[in-house]
Amino acid sequence: MSVDVRVQRTRTRLREAVVRLAADRPVEDIPVADLVRAARVNRTTFYQHATSPAAVLSQLLYEDLDAMRADLIAGFAASTSPPRAIWERSAAAMADHLDRFDALYTAGLVGHRSATLYRLLVDHFATTATTFLEQNPALLPPGEGPLPWRTKAHGAFLAHGTAGVVEAWLSQPSPRDHALFISAAVEVLPPWALGR
Incomplete structure (x- = not known):
């Protein structure tokens, strides 16, 4: 329709x-x-x-992030690439997204000024990481609790760390170096997430 x-x-x-x-x-x-x-x-x-300006912005950003995640998830499923290469592609796509909306992310995230933007990114990263781990359960380290819980917990852990990398990268002067973001986003991952 x-x-x-x-x-x-x-x-x-x-x-x-x-x-x-x-x-x-x-x-x-x-x-x-x-x-x-x-x-x-x-x-x-x-x-x-909409109910608020934040709702308008969230809808716009979620549409962009959801489309990006759909492409990544399709790539996850079809890929024979090692986990590191998949995470690098994901980080490169995120750097492009951050560039498209640079001014609003900088205004909202540098100095922790927008809980809405932080939560939106954490939700996106958690869903993306959880989906990746559901498709690659052998990457999860052994531990207590059922697999679905561990997948969710590890996805949330990765999400908050990645949001921190975003905040740190946005604090750099423009134009920002994509290679720096990609490197940092991948290097902070624990060895198990990289298949080591």
Whole structure:
């Protein structure tokens, strides 16, 4: 089913406006009044699309991250590459995503200013890592608890560490070195995640 042109136009306006505004301050600090003014829509129209500026931004970023993860997961399943190469491809895709939305991630994550962006990235990384580990259970180290729990716990561990690498990389001056991000994102992984 196709989306009505007016609905799509409003959604585009809201997304473009929230990206512009979030480049200057954390999305949690953007009042609805500022967003509707920047998007040239009224409050009623806004609330037909979202509950908050953070919801608009999250929807936009999740769509980009979900598409990226779908490509990576398809690559995981079809790949005969070693785990390290898969993690490197994943980190390269993330560096590209961070570049596309550089100003808003810098405004929100440098100095820990946006819990919304941090949580969004942790959710993305946890889902991606958990999916990778579900497809490669032999990588998990032995330990207590059932496999599904250990997969989830190890995925969460990897997610929070990767979010920390993102924050550290964003604190570097622009333009940022992708090779530095990729190297750091892979080198902080524990040996078991790299198949060692």
